[in-house]
Amino acid sequence: MLSKILSKDECAKCKLCCTFDSYDLWETPCITPSLASKILQEYAPEQQFVKKGEHFLLKMKKEKDVDLYYCSLLDSDKGCILGDDKPFDCKIWPLRVMALNDTKVITLSPVCPVVTKKPIGEIMEVARELSEQIFKYADENPEAVKPYLADYPILVVESSKYKETLI
Numbered sequence: 775m776l777s778k779i780l781s782k783d784e785c786a787k788c789k790l791c792c793t794f795d796s797y798d799l800w801e802t803p804c805i806t807p808s809l810a811s812k813i814l815q816e817y818a819p820e821q822q823f824v825k826k827g828e829h830f831l832l833k834m835k836k837e838k839d840v841d842l843y844y845c846s847l848l849d850s851d852k853g854c855i856l857g858d859d860k861p862f863d864c865k866i867w868p869l870r871v872m873a874l875n876d877t878k879v880i881t882l883s884p885v886c887p888v889v890t891k892k893p894i895g896e897i898m899e900v901a902r903e904l905s906e907q908i909f910k911y912a913d914e915n916p917e918a919v920k921p922y923l924a925d926y927p928i929l930v931v932e933s934s935k936y937k938e939t940l941i
């Protein structure tokens with residue numbers, strides 16, 4: 775979804791967003807019940823999940839002697855085994871949808887080493903283009919909305935027309 779600012783090659787070389795430590799396990803993707811069934815039927819029958827509200831999180835194994843969790847669906851050679859069936863959270867990375875008080879906002883994760891080097895104007899344009907789709911998904915899947923974090927720049931603020939923006 776972010777192909778205007780993030781190429782498949784750039785993602786393939788990095789994979790940072792598929793790696794977590796115990797402080798950012800909250801960033802692991804929210805899996806809808808239908809996607810969880812599809813993962814079990816078509817991709818990884820042995821995958822285990824942790825229930826989160828009406829959704830699921832992927833159960834990941836901690837690496838030995840280091841505070842690191844690789845996503846259980848990450849193939850070290852091929853990347854994500856889900857291809858186009860990736861969870862929505864992963865499709866919009868490094869954009870995040872967060873709750874600031876009672877308002878949903880689209881923010882930019884400060885840890886993506888590729889996108890954060892791109893011009894902010896281009897990133898905001900992509901965020902604006904995707905905002906209607908992102909806010910609609912967030913309305914339908916409230917578990918996917920993360921609490922707002924102060925170091926995440928706000929790109930789009932939800933409004934009735936999804937057009938109000940801040941820097």
Ligand code: SF4
Nearest residue numbers: 792845847848854864
């Ligand atoms: S589901 Fe795929 S894209 Fe998302 S964190 Fe796991 S390996 Fe990465």
